[in-house]
Amino acid sequence: MKYVIGIDIGTSAVKSVLVSVEGKVVCEHAESYPLHRPNPGWSEQNPEDWADRTIESLRRLMEKSKADPADVEGISFSGQMHGLVLVDAAGTALRPAILWNDTRTTPQCCKIEQMLGSKLLDIARNQALEGFTLPKILWVQEHEPDILSQASLFLLPKDYVRYRLTGDFAMDYSDAAGTLLLDVAGKEWSADIAQAFDLPLSLCPKLVESSGQTGTLLPAVAEAAGLLPSTKVFAGGADNACGAIGAGILSEGQTMCSIGTSGVVLSYESRKDVNPQGKMHFFNHGEENAFYVMGVTLAAGHSLSWFKDTFAKESTFESLLEGIEEVPAGSGGLLFTPYISGERTPHPDADIRGSFIGMDSGHTSKHFARAVLEGITFSLRESIDIIRESGKNITEVTAIGGGAQNETWLQMQADIFNANIVKLESEQGPAMGAAILAAYGCGWFPSLEACAKQFIRPFQTYAPDPDRVKQYDGLFSIYQDVYGQTRELNQRLAAYRK
Template sequence: MSYVVGIDLGTSAVKALLVDRDGNVKAEASRSYPLVHKHSGWSEQQPEDWVEGTIDALAELVSGLGSSADQIEGISFSGQMHGLVLLDGQGRPVRNAILWNDTRTTQQCREIDRVLGGRLLEITRNPALEGFTLPKILWVKQNEPKAFEQAKLFVLPKDYVRYRLSGQLHMDYSDAAGTLLLDVAGKHWSGEILSAFELSASFCPPLIESHGLAGKLLPDIAQRSGLSESTKVFAGGADNACGAIGAGILTEGVTLCSIGTSGVILSSESDKQKEFGGKVHFFNHGKQDAFYAMGVTLAAGYSLSWFRNTFAEGESFEELLAGVGDIAPGAGGLLFTPYLVGERTPHADSAIRGSFIGMDGSHSRTHFARAVMEGITFSLNESVDILRRAGKTVDTIISIGGGAQNPVWLQMQADIFGATVVALENEQGPGMGAAMLAAYGCGWFDSLEDCAQRFVKRGAAYNPNPDAVKVYASLFEVYQQVYAQTRSLNEALIPYRG
């Protein structure tokens, strides 16, 4: 029996999956690590925590195989996007990593807009937002000049872990697309952008395909993990790209809905010139010479977690959502906007905050719970709407994450999206996508599509209910008005926030 390992480097933990040739997960292991919040809006981590967690998780997987550990042919990675890791000339981090959810870089984003204007969107296909990597680079350059002077090269989180395991420095296209330094259609670092901000070409690592062979394990890593030194190390991809691969989103006509802490609507795209006007993100896919369009809801699953922790502390989600299916679509005229930490798509607004609209004395906690679920899904439907208006067909949606664990929510997604929603039998998220990249890289399959046919197993399908579709279509028009009508109110409340 042969195996591959998919390593998903998340924001709170690293998870490793041991997967066989049929796509069955034979074992998994995870290790958590802390966030560092030195100031409000700052979010950092120590890169060494990722490395130690990954090695420990690998060692746990390997220990379960015993003498069969040499049957693990390859490993690959999925990683949290955008995080900045600055390395000195010896490959050592010069400071903590600045993560994707760090919001200190608003000034640098405005500087990027001022310097590049419309060229930014033409080259990178994405607007300047606080989460991206270039604003973080400029922040360090302007605020920590000594650290920046030491920095000779930057990488993203999973790239640093892969470097420590293999000794080789690379960045794949799907992760590079989220830096605001890559010419997305041309698949090369943009000399124009680098020059505009006085960054040298050597500051960027060599580019590689997600299934590309990046090296083999270093001897000391092999010894600590129990893996063979001959284990192949493949580049891997950004978490959203790997999540799409793991759900089989590799061709046009199928869309992904992922509801985790944040929420994502993602659709594969073959036309590198496809124009979305910056309304959704446009990135290189983990599949070679493919792309994807993606909309993001910042507080998707987080909104439901917040609601539970605030109003039902100690209850399980199952207890919290009991009876939600008995409430008619529309939650009795109660509407929720999930802007708890601002919003991304279609409103790139860090100041907006959430609202409950239409509360009255007849509403129970169950009404509020359903309204939260509907509001999250309405927000995601804004991205679906943008894709459709750009000419994309969205009739089948693969749903993963927390939103795929509840049949009521899956039916709600079908009714709000107006599309067939399909759950997966063996959902493992980005870690499975990373394993598929390793399997393809090892030559198990002729293509990622062939791999998906074996690895991705579809489960129950939920078809839209025509009556509910009509109700939700009308409510969605109301939902779309809430942002504009509450924006000035939220701006007036900023001085009073803690």
Template sequence: MKYVIGVDLGTSAVKTVLVNPQGEVVHEHSEAYPLSRPEPGWSEQNPEDWVDKTLVSLRRLMEKSSADPQEVEGLSFSGQMHGLVLVDAEGKVLRPAILWNDTRTTAQCRKIENTLESKLLSIAKNRALEGFTLPKILWVQENEPDILSQASLFLLPKDYVRYRLSGEYAMDYSDAAGTLLLDVSGKTWSQDIAAAFDLPLSLCPPLVESFDQTGTLLPDIAEASGLLPSTKVFAGGADNACGAIGAGILQEGQTMCSIGTSGVVLSFESRKELEVDGKLHFFNHSEKDAYYVMGVTLAAGHSLTWFKETFAKEKSFDELLEGIGSIPAGSSGLLFTPYISGERTPHPDADIRGSFIGMDSGHTLSHFARAVLEGITFSLRESIDIVRESGKEIHEVVAIGGGARNETWLQMQADIFNATIIKLESEQGPAMGAAMLAAYGCGWFPSLTDCAKAFIRPAKTYAPNAERAELYSGLFSLYQEVYSQTRELNRKLVPYRN
């Protein structure tokens, strides 16, 4: 038997999966690491924690699976996007990584927009948002100039881990597209953008395709992980690009909805000059010369986790959601907006905060739990509608992540999106996408599409209920009003937050 490994470097944990040529996950293992919030709105991690826990996860994966290391042909990566890792000429990390969900960079975003104006969308294809990498680099430039002066390269999270495992620097196009420094259509680092902020292009690592080999394992790394030095290492991709591969989103007309800490609606795009006016993200896909449009809800699964930990800490998620099926669609007039960490699509607003609207004494914990799920799904519906407005028809959506684990929530997505929801037989998300990149890189299949046909199998579909879809359409219109009605109130509350 031969195998490949997918490594998914998430925000809270690293997950490794061992996959055979039939696309079966033989074994998987996860290792958690801490998140630091030293100031309000800040979100940082120690890159060495990623490396240490990746090695632990790989070693335990090999031990528990009893796989022969000689049979593991290669591994590849999926990684949390946008996070800034600065390294010096010796590859030493200069400061904690600033993560995708860090919101300290509002001033830098306005600086980028005012400096570049229309060039930003024409080159980088995306608006300047706090989560992206360039604003983080500018924050370090302004607040920690000594650190930036020592920096030889900037890397994204998975790229630093891959460097530590293989000794080679690289960044793939799908992750580079989320930095605001890439010419997305031209697939090169933008001299115009870098020069506008006095940044040398030498700060940017070499660009590669997601399925390109970037070395083999270093001898000490191979020993620590239970693998061989001959194990091939492939570049990998951004978590959303890998999630799309793992869901089979590799052709025009295919769309997925991924609900994890954040929530993503992603649709395959072959046109490199699609005009979405910054309403959606437009990134390079891990499939060669392809793209995807994407909308993001910052606090999707995080909203549910927050709700459980705050109001039902003693319950498991299954126990919390057990009663939502008996609550009518619309939660008896209770609406939730999932803006607890600010919002991204369609409202790039770091100041907005969440709300429950319509509470009364008849609402129970189950009403609130259902309202949270409906609010998350309404937020994702906003992205679905923008994709539809770009000229795409969406009749089917592949569901992955936490939102694919509860049948009531899957049916809710079908009703709110007014589209058939497809649940996969084995849903491993970005980790599977990373494994597929390794399988393709190792030559197992002539294309990623052929790999997807072998690896990905639908398990169940959920068709929209016409009556509930109409009810939700009316509620969705009310949901959309909440942002404009509460935006100014939230701005006035900013000085009172601590």
């Protein structure tokens, strides 16, 4: 039996999946690592934690599965986007990684917008937001110049892990697109952007396709992981690009909704001349010469986790959501906006905060729980609508992540999006996308799409209910008014946040 391994370097844990040539997930294993917040708004991790836990995850995966190491032909990666890892000439990380959800870089984002103007959207196709990599480099340039002077390269999280496993430095196009340093359509590092901030292009690693081979395992790593040094290692991609591959989003018009800590609506795009003018993200796909447009809700699953931890800490998610199907659509006039960490799409606003609107004494915990789910889904619909306004006809959406685990929430997505929602038979998200990249890289299939057809199978479809669609349309228009009505209030409240 032949196998490949997909590795997803997440924000809280690394997950490895062993997948057979038939597309069956034979075994999986996850290893967690800490997140550090040394100052308000900061979010950092130790890159060595990613590497050590990845090797441990591979070792445990091989032990649990009892697979013959000689049968594992390839490994590939998915990784959390944007995180800055600076390494010296010896490949040693010079400081903790600054992560995607770190918000310290607002002044640097303003500087980028002022220096580049419309050129930023023309080249990088994205606005300067705190999550992206270039603002983090500029923060280090301003606050830790000695560190930047020692840096030989900048890497992203999965690229550092892959370097530690292979000794090879590289970055794929889908992850590079989230740095603000890539000419997205031209598929090359932008000398114009780098020069504007006195950054040498030599700081940027070589660029490769997501399915490109970037070496084999170092002998010591192979021994520690229970694999062979001859195991092929492929570049991999950004977590959202790999999530798209793992959901089969590989042709025009296909769309997915992924709800994890953040929430993502992503739609395949074959045209490289698309410029959403900052309303949506526009990135390179993990498939060669393809792209995708994407909207992000910063606190999607995080809003539900926050609600549980704050108001029902002893409950499981299952018990928290038990009975919400009995609460009518609209939660009895209770609306929630999931802005508890700021927002990304369509409001790139680090200061906005969440709200419950319409509370009365008749509302129970089930009304609040349902309102949280509805608010998250309303936020994601804003991205769906922007994609539709660009001319795409979205009639079907593939659901992955936490939002695909609850039937009531799946039906809610169908009703709020007014589209069929498809749940997959075995949903492994970005880790499966990484496995598909490895399988294609190993030559098992003639294309990523052919591989996806073998590996991914629909399980159930949820159709929109016309009456609830109409009801949610009315509620959605009220939801859209909340941002404008509360923006100034939140700006005034910002001074009181400690």
